[in-house]
């Protein structure tokens with residue numbers, strides 16, 4: 001006899017027949033779009049892998065509802081960036097639910113792979129989604145590193161929201177930096193693999209006070225991933241975001257499941273910065289790209305905050 005876990009695993013492997021697909025959808029979400037994205041089969045069924053993807057995307061889209069309601073409620077033309085967009089499933093869904101009915105708003109997808117960019121552009125054309133835009137470029141390229149006193153813009157348009165669903169390794173950090181420098185009102189990331197800090201820890205002495213936490217490779221990987229997300233959340237807080245960290249969907253749907261959702265509520269938060277500095281002080285020096293770019297350790301970590309504040313003024 002199967003135990004509960006096995007029964008659940010069996011269930012999550014099953015195909016959902018067309019007649020039951022509706023209950024997986026958001027209000028106003030069409031099966032036509034999902035068929036075009038090959039999330040649903042031609043006869044409207046949902047296989048197990050696509051169901052997992054749909055659950056993640058819909059849950060994230062749902063959590064963003066209050067932010068999008070606010071952005072689209074204002075009399076403006078919001079710019080939403082999907083960093084590391086892949087096939088653009090999330091962007092297409094956001095477009096259908098928000099940009100299409102409102103007749104305004106743009107989803108800008110940043111993606112490195114040419115084949116994915118080409119296919120997504122074809123889909124956008126087929127669907128008539130004129131403001132579903134794909135650029136084949138790295139996320140970091142949108143940040144004007146040569147002139148950091150200017151916030152990132154796209155064709156002179158300010159960035160309102162940045163989302164990154166499973167953007168690989170440090171691409172998630174690039175998305176966070178892009179959102180922070182742009183002053184985006186919402187930044188939502190679900191990190192993917194994250195190896196940078198584990199690599200940095202591998203080169204440090206394990207007899208440092210906390211060294212036991214990363215002595216064994218498997219602990220180093222897990223601790224490194226956890227520390228990475230803790231640092232990301234603190235950096236966002238330091239830059240004036242209110243941050244929640246939660247599961248995106250149940251772990252049976254994805255192991256890469258941690259959602260960092262950040263909403264801009266104030267200019268800066270010096271207490272969060274202090275906590276981050278205290279945390280880092282208890283660890284070996286970690287030249288993590290995100291920290292180095294946003295909070296240089298020398299001579300004073302608050303310097304770049306002050307520079308950004310001055311540039312904003």
Ligand SMILES: C[S@@+](CC[C@H](N)C(=O)[O-])C[C@H]1O[C@@H](n2cnc3c(N)ncnc32)[C@H](O)[C@@H]1O
Nearest residue numbers: 084085086110111112113138139165166168171
């Ligand atoms: C795991 S996929 C996730 C795709 C999509 N967000 C999703 O959830 O279905 C990560 C994508 O990010 C892209 N990518 C990785 N690094 C990137 C970077 N620095 N800039 C832009 N895209 C990047 C990869 O080519 C890949 O398509």
